[in-house]
Amino acid sequence: VEVIQTLIVCEKPDAAARVARALDEDGDPHRTDTLGVSYYESRRRQDTIIVCSALGHLYSVDSKGHTVRRYYPVWDYKWKPRHRIDKESARLSRWIQTISILARSTDRFINACDYDVEGSLIGYTILRYACNGAQAKAQRMKFSTMTKKELQTAYRTILPNLDYSQVEAGRCRHELDWLYGINLSRLLTESTLKQNRGYSTLSTGRVQGPTLKFVVQREEEIQCFAPTPFWTIDATIQHEGQTYPLEYEKEKIPILAEAIRIVVDCKNALLEVANTESRTGEQPPPYPFDLSSLQSEAYRHFGYTPARTLALAERLYLDALISYPRTSSQRLPPDIGYSEILRGIASRTPYKSLASKLTSRPILRPNQGPKQDPAHPAVYPTGESPKRTLLQPEANLLDLIIKRFMATFAESSLRETTKLILKKDRHNFFMRGSRLLRDGWIEFYRPYASEDSTKLPDMKVGDRVPIQKMRPIEKFTEPPPRYNPSSLLRKMEEENIGTKATRAEIIEILYRRGYIKDIRIEATPLAVKIISILDRYCPLITDSAFTSHLENQMEEIQAEKITRPEVLANTLEHLRPVMLDLISKEDDLGAQLAEVVVAQRRSNLTFDYPCPSCNSKLMIVRSRASGKRFIGCTGYENGCRFTLPLPQFGSLAITRKNCKVCEFQLVTTRSGRRRPLTSCPRCYSNKAREKPKVISPV
Amino acid sequence: MNQALNVWTIAYGSLSVPDFLQRVQKLPGTGLKAKEIARFLAENPSRWK
Numbered sequence A: 001v002e003v004i005q006t007l008i009v010c011e012k013p014d015a016a017a018r019v020a021r022a023l024d025e026d027g028d029p030h031r032t033d034t035l036g037v038s039y040y041e042s043r044r045r046q047d048t049i050i051v052c053s054a055l056g057h058l059y060s061v062d063s064k065g066h067t068v069r070r071y072y073p074v075w076d077y078k079w080k081p082r083h084r085i086d087k088e089s090a091r092l093s094r095w096i097q098t099i100s101i102l103a104r105s106t107d108r109f110i111n112a113c114d115y116d117v118e119g120s121l122i123g124y125t126i127l128r129y130a131c132n133g134a135q136a137k138a139q140r141m142k143f144s145t146m147t148k149k150e151l152q153t154a155y156r157t158i159l160p161n162l163d164y165s166q167v168e169a170g171r172c173r174h175e176l177d178w179l180y181g182i183n184l185s186r187l188l189t190e191s192t193l194k195q196n197r198g199y200s201t202l203s204t205g206r207v208q209g210p211t212l213k214f215v216v217q218r219e220e221e222i223q224c225f226a227p228t229p230f231w232t233i234d235a236t237i238q239h240e241g242q243t244y245p246l247e248y249e250k251e252k253i254p255i256l257a258e259a260i261r262i263v264v265d266c267k268n269a270l271l272e273v274a275n276t277e278s279r280t281g282e283q284p285p286p287y288p289f290d291l292s293s294l295q296s297e298a299y300r301h302f303g304y305t306p307a308r309t310l311a312l313a314e315r316l317y318l319d320a321l322i323s324y325p326r327t328s329s330q331r332l333p334p335d336i337g338y339s340e341i342l343r344g345i346a347s348r349t350p351y352k353s354l355a356s357k358l359t360s361r362p363i364l365r366p367n368q369g370p371k372q373d374p375a376h377p378a379v380y381p382t383g384e385s386p387k388r389t390l391l392q393p394e395a396n397l398l399d400l401i402i403k404r405f406m407a408t409f410a411e412s413s414l415r416e417t418t419k420l421i422l423k424k425d426r427h428n429f430f431m432r433g434s435r436l437l438r439d440g441w442i443e444f445y446r447p448y449a450s451e452d453s454t455k456l457p458d459m460k461v462g463d464r465v466p467i468q469k470m471r472p473i474e475k476f477t478e479p480p481p482r483y484n485p486s487s488l489l490r491k492m493e494e495e496n497i498g499t500k501a502t503r504a505e506i507i508e509i510l511y512r513r514g515y516i517k518d519i520r521i522e523a524t525p526l527a528v529k530i531i532s533i534l535d536r537y538c539p540l541i542t543d544s545a546f547t548s549h550l551e552n553q554m555e556e557i558q559a560e561k562i563t564r565p566e567v568l569a570n571t572l573e574h575l576r577p578v579m580l581d582l583i584s585k586e587d588d589l590g591a592q593l594a595e596v597v598v599a600q601r602r603s604n605l606t607f608d609y610p611c612p613s614c615n616s617k618l619m620i621v622r623s624r625a626s627g628k629r630f631i632g633c634t635g636y637e638n639g640c641r642f643t644l645p646l647p648q649f650g651s652l653a654i655t656r657k658n659c660k661v662c663e664f665q666l667v668t669t670r671s672g673r674r675r676p677l678t679s680c681p682r683c684y685s686n687k688a689r690e691k692p693k694v695i696s697p698v
Numbered sequence B: 001m002n003q004a005l006n007v008w009t010i011a012y013g014s015l016s017v018p019d020f021l022q023r024v025q026k027l028p029g030t031g032l033k034a035k036e037i038a039r040f041l042a043e044n045p046s047r048w049k
Helices: A013-023 A092-104 A117-130 A148-156 A164-193 A208-223 A256-266 A291-302 A306-318 A338-346 A349-359 A392-409 A485-494 A503-512 A525-537 A544-558 A564-584 A586-604 B002-012 B017-026 B032-043
Strands: A005-010 A030-034 A037-044 A047-053 A059-063 A077-081 A108-111 A229-239 A242-248 A270-283 A413-424 A427-438 A464-476 A606-610 A617-622 A629-633 A643-645 A651-658 A665-670 A677-679
Touching: A005 A013, A005 A092, A005 A117, A013 A037, A013 A047, A013 A148, A013 A306, A037 A092, A047 A092, A059 A117, A059 A164, A077 A092, A077 A117, A077 A164, A092 A117, A108 A117, A117 A164, A164 A544, A164 A564, A164 A586, A208 A485, A208 A503, A208 A525, A208 A544, A208 B032, A229 A256, A229 B002, A256 A427, A256 A464, A270 A427, A291 A306, A291 A392, A291 A485, A306 A392, A306 A485, A306 A503, A338 A349, A338 A392, A349 A392, A485 A503, A525 A586, A544 A564, A564 A586, A586 A606, A606 A651, A606 A665, B002 B017, B017 B032
Parallel strands: A005 A047, A005 A108
Antiparallel strands: A030 A037, A037 A047, A059 A077, A229 A242, A229 A464, A242 A427, A270 A413, A270 A464, A413 A427, A606 A617, A617 A629, A629 A643, A651 A665, A665 A677
16 A cells, blocks of 8 residues: 655644644644654554644745845845845744755645635745745645644645635735835835934835824824814703703804803703603624724723734634634634534533523524625634633633624614603703613623613603703814724725734834834824825825725735736836835935934933933933943033933833832833833832823923 | 814904914813914914914
8 A cells, every 4th residue: 555645734833733633543643853843743544644834934035136135226036935034033944944854755745824815825935945846736725723623624625726816916915015115114224324323224115104104194183183162061950869961952062152042041940851752773793703803802892902912813723712813704604513613612611501592592693794705704713612721811812702703693682762852942952861671692792792771760741850050061172083003903904905914013013113102103203204205205105095906906816817927017117116216315315314213212212200300301321331221311411410220131111101109200121032021210119100190391 | 273263263252363372272182283383373473374
């Protein structure tokens, strides 16, 4: 009997371990470590299945000819092992070496990376470059959860070829992003460096540019905002010993005289109940989670950033607790086995009673949403119990996903809203109340569903009640709210820029580059300058419509309506003249950028808290003699010798929080992979005040 | 600033420009650039167009 050796390539080590366990006849594959890289050997009938893993992308795009990394513009590129491009990825060479050795004795190749554009590309590049052109004969495993049953089914019903449309779309995205990113980022960084005012990494890209522009535009709206006045009527009535607030018919009164007239007309008057309106409305169950709605809910309830939610969800996916999270679908197809999942959920004590209510139903039908994804269904729990103790954030996210899944099968909730209309001559006042008549899906989605209810006084038409309090309140219009990571991600999705897999990472990059700061996102002067320069010299780069057009083209590659070389050729036609024009202006550009970079570097090192000795500004200073860093006073030249010590290792960041004990500004130290340490440099306390102290300018 | 002044004048009935500039500077919702312009115009009334 001929023994066939199969090589399965997975995306991550944990995924490889799970695939190997699922495919091994005894569920106990043999693990081997070569060059510090683990792979698994599973036995299945006569065949040997070797399961190895990548560590995300092992290959990436780089310039073809130029070895000098500062050269630009670059138009020729090729795919290279990542360890040759990036020093920090040196360990990846061992992965490529191991896979290459395994491929030599392999008859059959399978790509079992995540079934999406990135996963297809990761598998394709490994098979093509590390397995000596094995992509041509490779097969594809398609699965949405890492459960044993689904992995075995995926192996049995394997796709005969790689999913080339996804691979081509992925290649195009990487190549386009590289062409944009490398040329524009090198231009920004190098033109600033040529001004001899220090190095600072500046970057922009096809998605980064328009995303940053959203933040900068909002920042400008806020900075240029001049409030205008309006008035509301603050009125209450008292009925049977209880006070109830009243709503005047006009929410905003734009003229003071009008507000005063209303108060004069109605003060101490008797209001008569003119009418009552009652309405009963059904609230349908929520849709199943796609990635962005999951990120949005996790931010709302737990405050997790989109990137953190994605990382947690991936961890749960690798533990086979939920389905593949990078999905834009809001639909749950019946073949996932609703009853079986619910029975699995019911086996866990906290969900037993709720899940049992659903399993006892003869028909289970989820409330399907409008968004679809051909590759994966919406995010759903697998029904398996955790095999390890989950960290609290993981447990929180899993609870949210389980409850959302159950809620989608429940019936609508029923709410009664009542409006009492009270009259005094020509003035109308309203009182609104609401109560839940039927819990429906809310029962399954507690505590994540809103259950507000407001009680109204027991009054009938014709009843009269005196006004207890009546006064005009002067208010002012507010500037538009700042974006937070979740609302910025939603904006990116609305404008169709980036992908579900990359959006969260783009926002993290903007933070890392110092373009944005704080949870309520504020654009820094550097971001404002970069956007103003790009808008002036190459508006196409920051135009979200253009980026969205490219996204659509990549979707068309996936749908096989257009080819990758066509899209690349069209894009280069736009990018080439823009780059050449920018290069001709790089002196001017660099001078403008260097100015802001230096100012930002200085402001990052300056404390808002004034020097306790002389009230001058305090800064992080490095001693020229010892090379050590400390907090020093800018009033040094005037004789102030105030200093405070600082940690000598790791990167430092001055926070906006103040110490609870001594009110000095706290400093965060990040060192290696250790948890960031936030503490007070003056009294070493790590407790922050509830609200940052407002310090008047020195 | 011009647009805001029009709204403020209608809202309060009558309002002098210096009074408007002074009040708008003190509001927490006023943006930094708007505050800067208000301060400049308060110090240089002749530049108000």
